[in-house]
Amino acid sequence: MSETTAGQRPAVLPNGMPAEAADRYRELGLWTGQTHWDLFERAITERPEHTAVVDRRRTLSYRELGEGIDRAATVLMAAGVREGSPVVVQLPNSAVFLETVGALFKLGAVPVFALPAHGSREVGHFCAMSDAVAYVGPRRGPRDLLAVADAVRRDHPEVTPVSVDERVTDPWAEATVAGDVVDVPDAEVPVTRVSPESLAFLQLSGGTTALPKLIPRTHDDYLYSVRRSVEVCDVRPEDVMLVALPCAHNFTMSSPGILGALHVGATIVIAGDPSPTTCLSAIDRHRVTQAALVPPLLLAWLNSPAVQEHDLSSLRTLWVGGAKLSDTAARRVGPELGCTLQQVFGMAEGLVNYTRLDDPEDLVVTTQGRPISEHDELRILDEDGREVAPGEPGVLYTRGPYTIRRYHRAPEVNARSFTDDGFYCTGDIVRQLPSGHIVVVGRDKDQINRGGEKVAPEAVENELLAHPAVHDVSVVGIPDEVLGEKICAYLIPRDGHREDFPSVTELRGFLRERGLSSFAVPDVFETVTEFPHTGVGKTSKKDQRGMAQPGPSRP
CATH class of the missing domain: 3.40.50.980 (Rossmann fold)
Incomplete structure (x- = not known):
């Protein structure tokens, strides 16, 4: 698992980090030797x-x-x-x-x-x-x-x-x-x-196109991330943390998650299922102070009648991550759930970003936060590998005290995913504001090229989510002989709107009224009851691309 000779300290740690980099993080006080x-x-x-x-x-x-x-x-x-x-x-x-x-x-x-x-x-x-x-x-x-x-x-x-x-x-x-x-x-x-530099566990990548990669995390690197998350999110010993997502998920484990609760000796309440009925009842009954959700679950909570049926006054903070949260949904959290939203953008490979508890509302609802550590290094590069101008979108690369520098037993993938100097290519297209906050524009693979015009699915999704009849939406590109790709929007109607869901003409008119570019208005609309998911619970856009059939727009 690491390069070494008998009796010697490994020259490279299980997470791919050179020993000299580990020494630097220890000297800085970031790695404390905790297991x-x-x-x-x-x-x-x-x-x-x-x-x-x-x-x-x-x-x-x-x-x-x-x-x-x-x-x-x-x-x-x-x-x-x-x-x-x-x-x-x-x-x-x-x-x-x-x-x-x-x-x-x-x-x-x-x-x-x-x-x-x-x-x-x-x-x-x-x-x-x-x-x-x-x-x-x-x-x-x-x-x-x-x-x-x-x-x-x-x-x-x-x-x-x-x-x-x-x-x-x-x-x-x-x-x-x-x-x-x-x-x-x-x-x-x-x-x-055991040594705090040893392999603590193997996490799983959130990839959508192949078998998940194994992510090697050491005690030192992962627990630094946990401790910083606890500080940034103000987790206290008297807190009660609701677990609604899978316990083994990286988000649930560490951002600040189960391990964050253990770090301060707080109480962990594990919901029987992630439904609004179960979770909102648990918040009321156990006086939950914090919870973590992915955007589809947040929408389910916001649109559930159970919000009015339970006392949610104990809920102080809601962490939302795992996928891009729309501005529209983000603005509803405070008024409708009565708590503070912290957006979370991170990855099991390492880098974690949060909006801060004292950030202005505009930053909280429109950005995905800024890195937890001043020692996180970011590069935002164009398709030719050159740094973009400040504020311009590009692919995010990162290196730091809790970001891996190789996958477990995957040399070919490592050659594609990491630079020679240890930066991890996240595959996320982002912009960085002068404040350091990151705005996620999309995934490198998910960007739609419609007749030469680049369309970020999240921008279209954000506008469609503002429609009162739409519960959730996922936008993908589908093959087209003329344009290269067409835009297909999968829509889940809100309860009570399944029979009178707006027509294609109405939806297109709604998007144009909201100022969406004409080339970004979907060519195809499909109503569905649910989205396909990957093994880690994210919407599988790969499967949705395969489901889409070029032809007349629906509904």
């Missing part, structure tokens, strides 16, 4: 009786979380997990996820974070690419997840299956290793101390 188990251990030791996590079935104090971690560690050791062992984790959102991950960190093992939406092909890829020794999945639950576990058993006999049921009172008493129930004594498991 992920240190994070868990401090919360368990310093706040033992404070509520750590609440899910649909259990409420655990930090002391009880520590006891659950020891029970999980006993099961994992029975599966052959030791220091440095890669273990694929694919679990539904629950306290069991925290117990499992905490146990792996206590054992010095390396979690490989699969999402519940990943299928057997993807999980098999993770097992093979990481040399996983074990796979932790649900004992009972959704059929798709159980099918993945069966496929791992069948296709990867070298991987020991561990099954646990998060729906019972004592999940680890009924956990199985290779089909056999494990005897779990109530005893503390010794800590395996």
Whole structure:
């Protein structure tokens, strides 16, 4: 995983960072030598009786979380997990996820974070690419997840299956290793101390065109990002953080996420599902102070009658990221939900940006924030690799104390994704304002070339979202013999507008009235009930391009 000789410190860390760069970040005080188990251990030791996590079935104090971690560690050791062992984790959102991950960190093992939406092909890829020794999945639950576990058993006999049921009172008493129930004594498991420069876990890229890449994160680099996120987002020990997105997602883990809550010893409330009914009820019942959403879920909350049915006065901050948030939706957050919006633009590879809590409203609703660290380095380049003029759009490249410099076991991808001097090509087209704030214009791949005119899908989406009959929208380019690409808009109607949804003529007129360029008005409109999604929960524009059929505009 790293270049070294016996007994020597690696010249290159698992995340691809040269040792001399690591030394510089340590001298600057950015890397503190903290490991992920240190994070868990401090919360368990310093706040033992404070509520750590609440899910649909259990409420655990930090002391009880520590006891659950020891029970999980006993099961994992029975599966052959030791220091440095890669273990694929694919679990539904629950306290069991925290117990499992905490146990792996206590054992010095390396979690490989699969999402519940990943299928057997993807999980098999993770097992093979990481040399996983074990796979932790649900004992009972959704059929798709159980099918993945069966496929791992069948296709990867070298991987020991561990099954646990998060729906019972004592999940680890009924956990199985290779089909056999494990005897779990109530005893503390010794800590395996690892180097903070070592591989902490493997995250997954959010790519839409191929199998996800594995992203190697070290303890030092990732926890610096967590600590800075806690500072920027003002996360406090008395806070109650709602988890509505998948626990294993990078956004949910660290921005500021589950690990941010653990850092200060706050309470984590895990929603049974991300629906407005469930989440808004949880905010009311548990007096939630913060939550993180992706734009489609935010729209679902904003457009839900449940907003009026629950007391949301405890909600202080809403973090929205994972995809571009439209200005139209952003302006609704304060007036309709009564909380402060922080836009988040980041990536599992590293760079994280937030709007600040004291930013003027215009910056909060129209930008995706600025980097968390003064040591984040940004380059914005044109298609020829030259820096663009200030304020002009270009492809974002970044390097810094928590951004990787290579993917795990992917030399060909690394050659395309990283420059010789360690800058990561994000593939995002952005503009940077004099304030340092970033405006995401689109993705390099998603930009539509309609007859020579470049159209950013987000600009069209933002205008269509202002229509009162539109719940959500996704705009893609589709092949056209004359123009090269036409513009296709997929529209999800709001409830109550499915039968009287506006015509194509009305929609085009609406866009022209809002000042949209004539060449940016969609050629094709399609109404749908939902969007296809990638394994990490983002709208799959690749699938939408394949779905679109050139022809008469609809509806």
